Amino acid sequence: MYCIDDKQFPCSTSLTMKYIGGKWKAVILIHLIEKKRYSELKKECRVITERTLSLQLKELEEDGLVKRTVHTSKPPLKVDYELTDFGRTLIPLLKAIDQWGKEIAKTDKRIKVMK
Template identity: 85%
Template sequence: MYCIDDKQYPCSTSLTMKYIGGKWKAVILIHLIEKKRYNELRKELPMVTERTISLQLKELEQDGLISRTVHTSKPPLKVDYELTEFGKTLIPLLKAIAQWGKETAKTDSRISIVK
């Protein structure tokens, strides 16, 4: 059993899902393998609401997976997001998930690829 902030996780998989679980966290993380500005991320995820992206980014930052840098040198305000060293440890897992999805899309007749 694992415990973080008095919350218990029965196995390592549930602990992992605490960090990347939910509909959009893994998607956001894979897009942040390369540092991005907030607006770049929004453009890459048009089906995700701005509120959802903001909430997920805050949770990922609180969990230490991403860092947020605010550039105030000149208007307009610019904000960069990137994986922390801790977040970078997820890259092999994120890439494996993405590859599994690509392979599944090729073999599952219910899936159509929309461009």
């Protein structure tokens, strides 16, 4: 049993999913293997609404996986996102999930690859 701020997790898998679970967190994290500006991230995650992307980034930042840097040197304001050292520990897992998805896309006849 694991506990964070009085929330209990019955196993290490449920603890992991607290950080990367949901429809978009793993997608966002894999795109942040390389540092990105918010606008770049939005283009790469085009099916995510702007509100959802912002909320998920905020949660990932609160969990210590993502670092947000605001550049105020000159207008317009620029915001970068990147994985923290803690977030970078997820890279092997994220790459494995990505690879698994590519393999499934090759073998599952119901899946159509779209660009």
